[in-house]
Amino acid sequence: MLTSGPGRQEAWRLLLSLLLLAAWETGSGQVHYSISEEAKHGTFVGRIAQDLGLELAELVPRLFRVASKDRGDFLEINLQNGILFVNSRIDREELCRRSAECSIHLEVIVDRPLQLFHVEVEIKDINDNPPVFPATHKNLFISETRPLDSHFSLEGASDADIGANALLTYRLSPNEYFSLEVPTNDEQVTPLELVLKKPLDREVTSELLLVLKATDGGKPELTGTVELNITVLDVNDNAPVFDKAVYRIKLLENARNGTLVIRLNASDLDEGSNGHILYSFATDVSSNTEASFRIDSNSGEIKVNGKIDFEEIKLWKVQIEAVDKGNPPMFGHCTILIEVLDINDNAPELLVTSLLLSIPEDAPPGTVIALISVTDHDAGGNAQVTCSLTPQVPFKLVSTFKNYYSLVLDSALDRESLENYEVVVTARDGGSPSLSTTASVSVEVADVNDNAPAFAQPEYTVFVKENNPPGCHIFTVSARDADAQENALVSYSLVERRVGERALSSYVSVHAESGKVYALQPLDHEELELLQFQVSARDAGVPPLGSNVTLQVFVLDENDNAPALLLPGPGGGAGALSQLVARSVSAGHVVAKVRAVDADSGYNAWLSYELQPAAGGARSPFRVGLYTGEISTTRALDEADAPRQRLLVLVKDHGEPALTATATVLLSLEDSGQAPKASSRASTGAVGAEAALVDVNVYLIIAICAVSSLLVLTLLLYTALRCSAPPSEGACGPGKPTLVCSSAVGSWSYLQQKRQRCALGRGRPRPTSWPSALVSLQVRVLEILETNRSFARM
Structure with missing residues (x-):
């Protein structure tokens, strides 16, 4: 209530x-x-x-x-x-x-x-403890010669209750010889005393039996009694008398055995044996007193005999008796109050109650982690305790009530920096010298998902030969997450988008756990030179965090396309090339040209032309340009030459292995008086054309040199960047591609068919890479140059 x-x-x-x-x-x-x-x-x-x-x-x-x-x-x-x-x-x-x-x-x-x-x-408190006397019976020996108003000390009762419940009143059973004198001070230092009101006469009354009753102030009141058996003695009529009725002594706790507490002095007016005094503890003294002190019966010296502990007993009340050797003996009494002084012999005690086994790293400052209570059994300044923590920890102590503290978070935590703290709490008292106690509190920092997976670099370059087998492993991505457990469990996925008319997932896939990237279908360099996409790495935290990495997959060309002939016919279809040739043409005259293209690139698209030997071993008056495909006369034609010449031209690329195609050229030789003129006019026109195209060829040669220099510089820069980056991996990865110097090319054909060079954005084509673009530009310039040369010769 x-x-x-x-x-x-x-x-x-x-x-x-x-x-x-x-x-x-x-x-x-x-x-x-x-x-x-x-x-x-x-x-x-x-x-x-x-x-x-x-x-x-x-x-x-x-x-x-x-x-x-x-x-x-x-x-x-x-x-x-x-x-x-x-x-x-x-x-x-x-x-x-x-x-x-x-x-x-x-x-x-x-x-x-x-x-x-x-x-x-x-x-x-309730009144649940009655007053208790030290003993239920007490024997008193009183001489018949004791004068009126003589006082006889009695040990009072004690009550375990407090306040009014422990406030005792005493009452002595009715008698005509004695009255009871009760002390009036609160401490009740002066003992209860029997006061002789009527002279004793042993011959009339030798023994008296009185009952002393103690009543507390509780409701209902409780009582305790002690029987006083009084024996009336004869003769020895002077009792020993102490200097003081009460002695007050101060004694340090933990005093050594043998330390002198007090030397008592009592006097007896009698002589001889009746005046010889012996000292002793009162018969009803407690066992603790006899175990802690000893008294010399002759000298009256009281010394320490056991452990004196302030925390157990702060005040000793010792009753002393002085008895003479008279017959009968007479007794004197005094009380010694021994106040024990505290010394700093108890270190503080710490009790730590952990409320949180682990604390999240994103816990706000002020979060209570543990409760700490401090006690010190000493007194005064010896019991004044201050608490402190080990330095440089993100925690602090907050006093909540008296000797109670809360261990609270003082600043932000980061599990990735330190995942466990051993916090040492030190309690130190105010004694001299001071005593201290330490207690360790283990605080574990729990992980939260505050770190996204991170790739070693933002972009990777991968080279894959075309026509790879389906399901081929081309690369492995790996991201690292600084968190722990499920917050560091990384899974991988493609960032889906469109590549032309198809979905990215139809080209490649990524294993969710290992990060291995697979090509799901054979890649075609002629269809797709560069496939650029992103792989996402996400952890399993709540909420999950993620990051992306870009992969540039270059599809390298293989020689998988044979040369294709461009022959006259519907739509440029297949057939034999027919041409009329005048017999009057001179040696070196171009009579026809075989045109072919190759869908491959680089060396694989560099074409050369060879004239197959004629049947029967006859020597043909025609030859074909190794790289131009131009058919020209090796000598002047004469009547011995057959009117119909059938030439087989072998077109071959420079791939490994090389692929070929065969072109049939039908030349019809005719005799015409106008043919030489026409030929002459053609020659004259050709000379004029060659003169007109000299300047163009000069510019084209300059362009070739500039493009070649730019190509070499770009390749050197690209090689340096590739060497500085980590090597890409892939089961289908080829070696370094072979490049062709433009100075070694006499003539090659290169077809820029409709193809998808790369995939960027949402299906939007991206220009080819710098090295490939420069090679293509160089090939185009060579084609223009060869075309001009052919035009000039015709």
């Missing part, structure tokens, strides 16, 4: 406000309740959820729970109604002994988001 009374309730509210203000930054609060000890199981303590401002429906989802330090499971919370109730028996005396204040401190933890509240439950 909550504390009652307007004044006390206002005080608690003020204390609660101050504590809430002090713990505002960590999201902590404090609620105070109070219950009586020995409350039954299930006893209502308070509506903790309502008092903390929490909704009942969010208790379970937010992992509402309670932790208490060194308090077992005295209190529990019903998560259905948010009520704090008593879970097991609470004994205030066992929990707090005789401390004036007794409370159970609870730490209420709520996750999602994490909040920490402090709840203090005050345990109220």
Whole structure:
């Protein structure tokens, strides 16, 4: 139940406000309740959820729970109604002994988001302990000669309760000889005393049996009794008397055995044996006193005999008796109060409660990682503890309540830099010399997906020969992810797009796990010289991260196309080349020209022409240009030459192996008086044409040299870049392609058919690569030059 009374309730509210203000930054609060000890199981303590401002429906989802330090499971919370109730028996005396204040401190933890509240439950005392005397019987020996108003010390009762429940009143059974004198000071240092009110007469009364009753102030009140058996002695009528009734001594804890505590001095007015005094502990002294101190019966010296520990007993109350050797003996009493002084002999104690086994690397600053409580059994400055952390860690300690701290995140984490922290908490007290204790907290940084897969370079160049087998492995892409576990599990895929009229996935594929790139079908250099596409790498994190890499696949030419003849006919189709030739032509006259093209490129498209030997071994009056395909006379024709000449021209490329085609040329020789004139006119025209084309050929030669120089420079730069880049791999990858110098070419044919040179964007053709473009330009210039030369000769 909550504390009652307007004044006390206002005080608690003020204390609660101050504590809430002090713990505002960590999201902590404090609620105070109070219950009586020995409350039954299930006893209502308070509506903790309502008092903390929490909704009942969010208790379970937010992992509402309670932790208490060194308090077992005295209190529990019903998560259905948010009520704090008593879970097991609470004994205030066992929990707090005789401390004036007794409370159970609870730490209420709520996750999602994490909040920490402090709840203090005050345990109220009930009168459940009766007064207890040191013994149930006490024997007193009193001389009959003792004067009136003589005092006889008695050991009072003790009550384990506190406050009014421990406030004792004494009552002596009715008698005519003795009255009871009770001390009036709060400390009750002066013992209870029997006061003689009527002279004793052993001959009348030799023994008295009295009952001393102690009653506490609880409701209902409890009592304890001790029987006093008084024996009346004769003769020795002077008892020993101490200098003081009470001696106050200060003693350092952990004093060595044999350390002198006090030397007592008592006097007896009698003489002889009646005045010889012996010292001893009172008969009802506790066993702890006899184990910790010893007394010399003759000298009265009290010395340390065992362990003196401030944390166990702070104040010793020792009853001393002085007895003479009279017959009967007489007794004197005094009390020694030994105050134990604390020394710094206890190091602080640390208790670490980890709330998070691991913390995400993207956790915000202020996240609570662990709860730390500090205790020191010393007192005063020796018990003032300060806590600190190992330097240069992204954490800090935040004081939440008294000796309670929270270990919270102070700055951002990065698992890729450091994935585990060993945080050392040091607690140091204020003693001299100070003592310290350390505790290690292991904080594991959990990975979040904050790193995308990364390729070694943004672009790769791959060379593949055309006509590769389907499913051929041409390259392997590999991306690395700095994260861990599924966040670093990389899968690969194509970035789909159109290549002309077809999808990219019809040309290539990539293995999702290994990153191997395969050509799904044979590639054709004449159809596709460059295939450029992107491969995407994505991790398995949530959300996933990814990156792309560009692959440039150059399809290298193979000699897979034979030369194709361009013969007259419908649409340039196949057939024999027929030509009329006048017999009057001179030697070296061009009479016909065989034209052929090759769909390949480079050496594979460089054509040469050969004239096959005539049947029967006859020597033909014609020859063919090795690279031009021009058929010219080797001598002047005469009447002996057959009127119909059938020539077989073999057209061959420079591939390995070379491919060929055969052209049939039919020449008809005719006698005509006008033919020589026409031939003459043709020769005259040819001479004029050659003169007109001299300048053009000069410019073409200059162009050839410039293009050749640019080609050589480009190839050198391209080779340097390729050597500096990592070598590309591929099961179908060829060696270096063969290049042809333009100076070695007399004439070649090169057909620029309709083909798709490369794939860029969404099916949009891209110009061929620089080396291929320069070679094509060089070949085109050579063709123009040869055409001009042929035109000049005709």
